[in-house]
Amino acid sequence: MKQLKTRIGIFDSGTGGFSILHRIMKKVPSVEIDYISDDAFAPYGEKSDGEIIERSQLITEMLLRRGCSLIVVACNSATAVAIEALREKHRGVQFVGVEPYINVLNHKDQFPGIKKAAVITTELTGNSQKFKELKQRIDPEERIQHVTMGKLASIVEDILEGGLNEPLRLNLHEELEPLRPLGLSHLILGCTHYPLIASLIERELNVTTVSPGPYVANRVSDLISSSGNEYTSDFFYMSTNSMVWEKRTGAYLTSLLRYSLAGQDVQ
């Protein structure tokens, strides 16, 4: 008898979650994937905790109605403020969130050449209790500087939509300005949008970036006991602007990853 595939739901405020989605597609066989891009309410990073909790609940319910049994909150901001409320309300459902990988200094073997690191996040993530606790727990001596980025997620959306033109290159250059004098060797990307332009960030700042995608994919893989070896090359996609589900191919995803470091896996 053919085994029913596990259905995974993934959401983010926009395209940021694709930096997690493509890792899951490579790592977890025999699953079907639904992705919701909450464009109607983006960006999340500037909203209040209450608003993000409400949106996350609404989107989770849409994914549950599609039959998803595991939800990946592919957004640092929504993970920071909403994941506990989601777990509380939907007790039978597994939720996997995303957090910035700040314990780099404790894993120097994985990050050769690491000397000085900083973490960048949205305002919402940076102000959240969850992020503050994580930072305090893993980096009590504050060796890793934290910098909030106001517009970077929106700049990523613009670059992916229209390509990297001169005005956008300038916007990016200005947005990254506060990081330049820090003399960083490594930059931890604390918003899922940022890895989508990791190659541009690395070139601008001459740093190595650190993204949580592979760790999240490992966690999802651990939670799903699939025995097959058939990796999915497409997924179902819905933007909250259109509210229409459509099938998207791996080729579409590859085109969105053109400014990322998709070829270079951390592990």
Ligand code: DGL
């Ligand atoms: N991609 C999201 C994150 O990881 C949110 C970006 C935004 O909408 O501000 O925080």
